[in-house]
Amino acid sequence: MNIRGVFIEETFAEAFTMRVARVLITARNIRWAREAALKLTGFATSVIGCKVEAGIERELPKAETPDGRPGISILVMTMGKDDLGKRLIERVGQTVLTCPTTACYDGLAGAPDRVGVGSALRFFGDGFQASKVIGGERFWRIPVMEGEFLVQEKFGMVKGVGGGNFLILARSADSALAAAEAAVDAIAGHPGVILPFPGGVVRSGSKVGARRIKTMIASTNDAFCPTLRAVTQSALPETVNSVLEIVINGTDADAVADAMRLGIDAACREGVVSISAGNYGGKLGPHHFHLRRIMSGTTA
């Protein structure tokens, strides 16, 4: 398969089931919502080293937020149920509670699985906190020096998908970066997905384990490193000199597949040789996103 002269490899991205919470942050204006969102989603690229993967899903207009103020929607993902609650409490407590004018709400109202967040953070109020039940949901009002921090007691949690991906194999680093930026721009704001890596792009794709240090759980994906072409079993065509990866997490497989379709299509441009994907032979992750099926619009 070719898209505008870019070869789509016959392969698939292998992804995992993760737990997802959607966090809505509102503030007096978008500046402060964004500040809190950037802090909350900081150092959250991969569960391998960060215990959590998080990213901004999209900005929310006033009409779409619970309190009618500008907001940001964030997805926070972990491998296990218990982890998600811990990470939310840490991150909301350290990055949203602390940020001027913000409030924090659950963005998965219909999810039957609930995890306590405000119920834990309320203790910061040292007994001065108060709760209100509004529309059947409990919210905590925690007194802070600025006024009050409002946080929802419980957040919904659903099973999502982590590790959807595609690789951009390009003739030069500049071409790879331009294609990656185009892909990220195309995916930005797509509902139900986040790109947890810096700017949505990964330059250090990894393989499971390591050849020399047995205790390492991940190490560089040498098959896709151009500088190792002569000394390892390379997966790169002769003309490829740079590879970048787009990693996509989402609330469900359809959202990830849709985002992959948008991203791959945008990445198929001048200077790109082919599009590939990262997988582990299909034995580790239950979600397989076949590139050609996605791009032909048949199925993931």
Added chain:
Amino acid sequence: MSGLLVRPKAPLPEPADFAAVLSGPWTGVTAGELARRPVAVDRGNPVQLGELCEVTGEPDGSIRFAGDFRPAVRLGAGLSEGTVMVEGSVGDEVGLGMAGGSIEVRGHAGAGAGAAPPEARRGMTGGELVVHGSAAQGAGALMRRGLIAVGGSIGTHAGAGMIAGTVLALGAIGPAAGLWSKRGSIVALGEVTIPPTYRYTCTYQPIHLRLMLIRLKARYGFAVLGRHLSGSYRRYSGDLAELGKGEILAWTAE
């Protein structure tokens, strides 16, 4: 419109005590079953609801009271489920001790809306009681949880002795609001007289009120204005003669 419909066959005797009509499970009962529930008239003599009113429709968790229910007292007392709509005004003690569900009164409500039954230590313990008109004295007295929202004014002693919950009025709130309260919120978007046992704390923008007001506007068509959402509120803590964890939030044009 689906749901049950109750309409007086003739002007109701005054007072007609509707306390037993919607207490306990009712959302699954048929019109015929509901019509057999008792209404106390003539100083306590019970008659069946069906003798006073036509009860029609199919159960779907909602009920409408259409016609003149001003003589009806304790309508929705002990309510724990479902959606109740009173299309006109209603008498005293609507939603007395209600625990859940919602009651929407399109007209006015008498005294003691959402208050406590005689000898009870707690009034309303949950749900939403929304009055588009005005409510007389004692609304939300001893309430423990839930929301009472009034589009017009409220008489004296609103939220007196309240333990928690919220009493909100778009109009004026009479004297002695929140007196003897332990916790809970009185929200005044109109004029309010602050009791001497409340103390001013600060002027700020409580975000939870935005949620509450947006919900009242969206669900009940409450006449919430932009200035109510974006404005500041003077916060008073009280009743300092009691636990002092209650508050009066008074909208201010400052």
